[in-house]
Amino acid sequence: MTTSAVRLDPYNYDFHEDPYPYYQRLRDEAPLYRNDELGFWALSRHADVLKGFRNSTTLSNKFGVSLDPASRGPHASKTMSFLAMDDPDHLRLRTLVSKGFTPRRIRELEPRVTEIANQHLDSMLEAAASGATVDYVDEFAGKLPMDVISELMGVPNADRAQVRAWADAVMHREDGVTDVPDSAIEASLNLIVYYQEMVKQRRTALTDDLTSALLEAEIDGDRLTDDEIIGFMFLMVIAGNETTTKLLANAAFWGHRNPDQLGPVFDDHERIPLWVEETLRYDTSSQILARTVVGELELYDTVLPDGDVVLLLPGSAHRDERVFQNPDDFVIGREIGSKLMSFGSGAHFCLGAHLARMEARVALAELFKRIRGYEVDEDNAVRVHSSNVRGFAHLPISVKVS
Template identity: 85%
Template sequence: MTTAGTWEVLLDPYDYDFHEDPYPYYQRLRDEAPLYRNEELGFWALSRHSDVLAGFRNSTTLSNKFGVSLDPASRGPHASKTMSFLAMDDPSHLRLRTLVSKGFTPRRIRELEPRVTEIATQHLDVLMEKGTDGTVDYVGDFAGKLPMDVISELMGVPVPDRDQVRAWADGVMHREDGVTDVPAEAIEASLNLIVYYQEMVAERRKKPTDDLTTALLEAEIDGDRLTDDEVLGFMFLMVIAGNETTTKLLANAAFWGHRNPDQLSPLYDDLDRIPLWVEETLRYDTSSQILARTVAGELTLYDTTIPDGDVLLLLPGSAHRDERVFEDPDDYVIGREIGSKLMSFGSGAHFCLGAHLARMEARVALAEWFKRIRGYDVDEANSVRVHSSNVRGFAHLPISIQAR
């Protein structure tokens, strides 16, 4: 068998068994087919840490301009309309990212933290009250609400509109079992969201306020400014990339903390260890498992030439379990040395602009939760995983809580 040859174990990002536990599949890929080819679905895949890292950092031969998802409706020259600079190459990517960075600053994120704490506290009040009567849905009542509300706070969405905006955002991402492409309901939710944001942008043009939407409209470098469509594209990227992945991060942390109580118990008395919990969750079971690139020109790996235009998948979910890089990678060890080996937010030119926001949200949310509880249990039998070709996490995570 060659490294890129036909392989008896199929890597199918749409397969439900793969969604339940992709890690045995990844192990075999790393060992037996580090460059994998799926003829039926038309993609290549890289699974070893060194190859995935090199792939993220190769923004010339590996192009983003057709998007970063394998889903057919998300791929193509139109991808940047909803994925902003994530679906662009330089120089367009660099221009747009630099302008957006003028408004989406580390300082703005730092100043947002007190409001994130308030929003988290509001949702936790509801979670804890419901939890007195038995099990609650950690995703439905907390992890699925906080990230979108934080994005709405950042953008300046009025509080009375936030439930509706969150419902549309959920609709954009929702997939029924067996659906591998973007369904009509998701397209309708996307249109509703775009129309809402269009009206918001028009309103900010007339009446600026102190929010990210206004900051994006006012961002300027040597007379160059973002167009309304570019602002809308970034707002939509926040909904897709910033909302869902943070929801999954919070639920994955809760699930693996439950599975590893010896690792979790010290955190109840030492909240300063919460960021270490976040980092190990990002390594052990990252939200963003699979990201697509398109080969531009020719790329030769493992004595195999990948043709121009072919899709190559980068598998950070596999890279983080690579025993060539991490000791005992299948063990969940809060506080292990990870550092720059983490690729949950990518690497190189396309490193996630929202990484600091996601980490802050997760740290605040988990710390505020642990201030209120002395323990919790997950009802694994009734937990429901999402079925996605690139994101891993839970649609529902029923838990019972022991309050302090």
């Protein structure tokens, strides 16, 4: 193990503002880093993070993927579904869920995603037309992903704002508090109770939504239990909602910061997927994921004992100059391919990757059809404070409407 004066604290607000100088020092000075106070190891180099994602035997998911003590432990799968399981349980549940959550269902959802995007754009751009600053997160990026998930699941329109508010509260962290606050626990319980009622209703009368499809999913007589369905629905809220909201806002922020890169996207909307991919690399929503050592693991001449927590840092891996040329430059269209780990890698590769990419592509394409340009009010932008995701709680922008 390398010793270093650098300190990694995933709860520190200064780290949230800009983690990349910390990551640079970790990669150079402490590729295997130890924090005794918070009780974790961390891997920051691209090769090590990739190996970590692909080693689902020795680096286990069964206690969850968050450092937060309240989210860790043998019951993590209740709210994180198969993300907090190892095979064979992981494979069974993922295979059953995949019967309902199909690529075809995602493709067929695209016209509705376009409609929902335009509904939110209508109100945002109406406010922006008068020259007023609008909050891109409040009005658009924070609404669309949760509404799309609600659309998928069959949450009625009238309930979507409340469901969105609970989902936001689940993720918020107070400065210096190294655990899940009471408000987030309360919001989690509210969501679970709401989804329990939804599942109960579908048991009585099936509809054509994902909730019903999950109830009907079956392989050789094996079906999902209500708890398993609710766990997956909760996972969608956490993994599918927050990360896409952050992706949309991060794309807008770094596009604004790099007008030379964004200019060609205004002229050629076919470049929007490339903008999305570079955002996923340059400033990924999912920065930190936890694993638990099973047996023991030797890294950098150090033996990591059974039960220790290892943090994988894809946010750092994507800035590794051993893999990417000039990694601190935002370059739309650079070669990324399979080097991207925003959606993980290996057995736990994100089931919702197609949905996230489709949502981001549609959202940004619809926005760019309707505006000629935008400016971010950086002084009033507010970052989200979370131990694992990175993005904005508020991103005020002024818009030139087409």
